[in-house]
Amino acid sequence: MGRAPCCDKATVKKGPWSPEEDAKLKSYIEQNGTGGNWIALPQKIGLKRCGKSCRLRWLNYLRPNIKHGGFSEEEDRIILSLYISIGSRWSIIAAQLPGRTDNDIKNYWNTRLKKKLFGKQSRKDQRQHQFMRQQAAAANDGMMKQEAATARDAAGSSSMAVASYNWHHQAMAAVPLQPIPGSIMEGHRPGDEADESIQKLLYKLGGAGPFTALSVPQCVPPMYEGSPGLMPPPSSCPAVDAGTSLDEGGVQGSGMLPALELDQGFHFNQVKLDGLESFFGMGTDQSMSWSEVSPLICPNNTVAASSSQGMQQYCLVVDEPGNLGMK
DNA sequence: AAGACATCCAACCGCGTATGC
DNA sequence: GGCATACGCGGTTGGATGTCT
Structure with missing residues (x-):
């Protein structure tokens, strides 16, 4: 029935x-x-x-005060940060973005942001990039050569999809990772700090994501949930501030989220990793071995070493092909 | 100019959960 | 505790529109 x-x-x-x-x-x-x-x-x-x-x-x-379209770079970053940490819980993500609806964010993610991040250019981006290249090429012919190179640099390098990653270039500075062209691994901003309210939110949602692990390494990251074989040593998650609601724990007015820690999120959230094959170039057509991928996921524990012992421990656990469902 | 293809997004669908009886 | 009902959510679809060839 x-x-x-x-x-x-x-x-x-x-x-x-x-x-x-x-x-x-x-x-x-x-x-x-x-x-x-x-x-x-x-x-x-x-x-x-x-x-x-x-x-x-x-x-x-x-409903009053609904915004449509025109997502800002900061909104992009918030969506990305929360998606990496908590997944496709659009209503929660929407709660952090005043005037945005879960449906809107979901559509935006599926149609634009995902492509923007994972390297597939929209035709609009392609055209924009092609136009920039043409401009640069024309400028190259003659006295404009020097200025053209500068303009190209300002607009991004000539590699694929760079034109669509302006927000990310603005947001990130270099870290000792091997960059993947057109990926969010291209750079980081080491000076960034995680927004405290988002940390609280992520705690409340189950200790999810990179922020949790950084601050309270003994907390069980979500990748261990339901995976008895992967459980870290038993420990209790510190009590989340009971008064922290989604409403008051929002990120309105908060600064940008740290790309460095976003990448650290990949250390902890297997669910997210599972969906990022194309991002890492690990599609069915061109599978990468663990030895190729590992430095990208846990780059010699560089990040972990600079962060906390807890991070290192988690990375060691993750640093097994089987744990990520890879060959 | 026209057909093919890509993109966007409003709306639908079905499932899990909350609530009341 | 069990059931029925309503709500809320995330996944998916389908049509309108734009762009390319």
Whole structure:
């Protein structure tokens, strides 16, 4: 027996919302609220819509102060940081970005940010980059040669996908890792500090990610969850400030998140690593051996050594091909 | 100019969880 | 405790639009 449908699909309208429907829904909710019952709401206001559809429409578009498009570089970084640490928990990520909806962020991640990070250029980026190259080439022909080189440098190197990584170049300075062209491993900002509120948030979400490990290495990183064979020595996670809610622990107004620590996140979050084959050039067509990949994941423990003993321990555990599901 | 292809994003779907009885 | 119902979430789809060949 299947799940009962939430509404009668035969009589319910689907597809894009008309301005009239939007107006009805918006004015009703503004005046009366949702009444705590989305299922009954469409009937009350005479909409032939499913309650779930009304809820979605309100939350994603009609609600006040919703922002669409135009993600800033800081928003990019926050999304990336949280994604690496907690995964695709869009509602939590959205809670850290005022005016953004989980659906919006999810779409943005799937259609743009992921490509931006993992090296697949959008055609827009490709065109932009091609244009820049043409400009530079033209400039090369003659007295402009010197200026062209400078401009090219300013816009990024001539390697693939660089044009789309401006935010990252701005955000990162070099660390002793072997750079992967077009990847987020290209550089880091050693001077950055993790935002404390995000640390708290990540604690609250289960000690996830790099920030946790840096501050409290005895806390169990999420990669160990449900993996008895990988469990570190038993220890208790320090109590998270019980008063730290997602709301008050937000990152509004916070600074940028540290790329160095983002990369450290790859040491701890196997779930994320599993999804990053293409990022590391480990697709089915060109699998890399562990010896090739290991220096990228745990680059000679350089990061760990500079961070904490706990990091080193985790890296040693991770530093086995089987632990990352690799050959 | 037109067809093919890529991109974007609004909306839907189904599952897990919370809540009330 | 068990059940029914509603909510919230993340994954996915499909159509509109833009761009390329």
